[in-house]
Amino acid sequence: MDADVIIAGAGPAGLMLAGELRLGGATVIVLERMPHRSGESRGLGFTARTMEVFDQRGLLPRFGPIELSTAGHFGGLPVDFGLLDGGHQAAKAVPQSQTELVLEQWATELGADIRRGHELLTLTDDGDSVTAEVRGPHGTERVSAPYLVGCDGGRSTVRKAVGFDFPGTAATMEMFLADVRGLDLEPRMIGETLDAGMVMVGRLPDGITRIIVCEHGAPPRRRITPPDYSEVAEAWKRLTGDDISHGEPVWVSAFGDAARQVTEYRRGRVLLAGDAAHIHLPAGGQGMNTSIQDAVNLGWKLARVVQGTASPALLDTYHSERHPVGERLLLNTKAQGLLFLRGREMQPLRDVLTELITFDEVSRHLAGMVSGLEITYRVGGGTHSLLGRRMPRTDLVGSRGRTTSTEALRTGRTVLFDFEDNSRLRRKVAGWTAQVDVVTAEIHGDTANNPLSGTAAVLVRPDGHVAWAAPGSHGDLRMALESWLGAPDECVSLAGAS
Known part of the structure; x- marks a missing residue:
């Protein structure tokens, strides 16, 4: 390979x-x-x-x-x-x-x-x-x-x-998008509907203007190369009456509404x-x-x-x-x-x-x-509000000083956050030390409105989503570890050796 x-x-x-x-x-x-x-x-x-x-x-x-x-x-x-x-x-x-x-x-x-x-x-x-x-x-x-x-x-x-x-569904219309220099157009929010179509104007850094134009009835075309800017300028003039042909296009694209x-x-x-x-x-x-x-x-x-x-x-x-x-x-x-x-x-x-x-x-x-903040994955039964959702950024304080839950995820590993210094809980993770980091810390700051308030521990996947919480999960920590990480490290090592 x-x-x-x-x-x-x-x-x-x-x-x-x-x-x-x-x-x-x-x-x-x-x-x-x-x-x-x-x-x-x-x-x-x-x-x-x-x-x-x-x-x-x-x-x-x-x-x-x-x-x-x-x-x-x-x-x-x-x-x-x-x-x-x-x-x-x-x-x-x-x-x-x-x-x-x-x-x-x-x-x-x-x-x-x-x-x-x-x-x-x-x-x-x-x-x-x-x-x-x-x-x-x-x-x-x-x-x-x-x-x-x-x-x-x-x-x-x-x-x-x-x-x-x-x-x-196939595309039913064609729209143009262009980033252009040299235009002096007032911003127009997307959704501004004209009798014959829709236009949008947004200002970008470095003197660039982004425009989008869609004419009603413009049939979708399968293009091999991007449209010429002249097509965009002509459509813009038909819809707004303004001439933007003098603009200098940075790039031009066409797209449709296929789904x-x-x-x-x-x-x-x-x-x-x-x-x-x-x-x-x-x-x-x-x-x-x-x-x-x-x-x-x-x-x-x-x-x-x-x-x-x-x-x-x-x-x-x-x-x-x-x-x-x-x-x-x-x-x-x-x-x-x-x-x-x-x-x-x-x-x-x-x-x-x-x-x-x-x-x-x-x-x-x-x-x-x-x-995308509504996304919740099915990670097993339970009542904790964060199960399947992203771990919120939370200030923490532990033996090594202050940190955040976000910083603990930087390495892309699974993380067990132990908020009650529970040695018994940490021993359950011992078989997965090659895959799991343990952070023992207290929640810092206002906990009244924090969704982690009253939480003893959470297991967070490398993608930041909570896979287990205590109290609130059906099943213990070991079950969650086996579900997401497989057998303990020593079992994997023995299988490899055999």
Whole structure:
């Protein structure tokens, strides 16, 4: 084998997955068709959930100063994300090109082998391993690994080669997106509906203006190359009467409202993540964020499987946990598309929803849906409110001074937080010391409104989700450890020796 895992695609999902696998000790080869990063800005910023993910890996400082905001929207209708518990904030105006640069540098530092200019042509899963045929700078070669993950976008070669079912709805319209220099346009919120279509104007750093334009009745086209800027300028003039043809395009793209999702995220030794698994209308910048979160869910599980410390059955939880998230993503982006892409016949619905959003409970629900903060995995029965949810960032104080729960997750390992200095509980973890860190500390600061108030201990997976809590979980700690981490270390060692 050339590596433990082959990843096809060096976008945000592939690069995040590469880093997560390396944290878990797996060797990784990333195959990317393009010889250089595109530099396109596409996704702009991160949702509050992705902010948490990057924070738990210590990546946020690499982005430099970040503009934060609790302002969001649902289908162009303003939603206050500050109503969520903890006042979660999202990052604004961070171009996807910067996100990819940060993730590539991080994954490379961890030891990922990123091979640009290497295009995956086809692959074979023989039941024991996967072999990819790759066209690179020096001709065609074969690369093999126990597992391969397709992170190669909406037109995924991996998805097509393996024959994943990809049901859904085809595009019904075409939209243009362009980042342009030299335009002096007033900002226009997404959702501003004209008689013949929709337009949006946003200001980006360095004097760049982002515009989106959609003409009603514009048929979807299967393009091999990006549209010419003249098409964008002509459509803009037809809708607004303004001439923007003098602008200098940085990059131009066309997209549609197709909505599809694979029926299974894993087939044999091949898995899919990100846009390879789900495509949808880019509403609220959710695509890149969901893709990154797919990778974080999969990375630690796949690392354990390839190293023999967990059964391949653990990979089934990747599908069971992330497929419903993808379904939810398609649902809300379709709903948003109806709100900001359809004509004035949708105005009564917009007016009613605008009234509903004034109720805090409705705003919390929509904000949780779009941000990903609502996600709860099934990790076993129990009554604790955090089971299956992300461990909230919590200030802690212990024998080594002050720290946070987030900092304890930096290494990508499972963590047992012991809030009552319970030596009996810690002895139960002794068989998994190669996989579990134990943090003995007290919760610092106001505990009255902290969801951990009254909690004796929690077991947190490498992806930051709570897998067990006391009191509140059905079953003891050992049962949870065996469920997520497999047999104790000494049993694995004996099996390997035999």
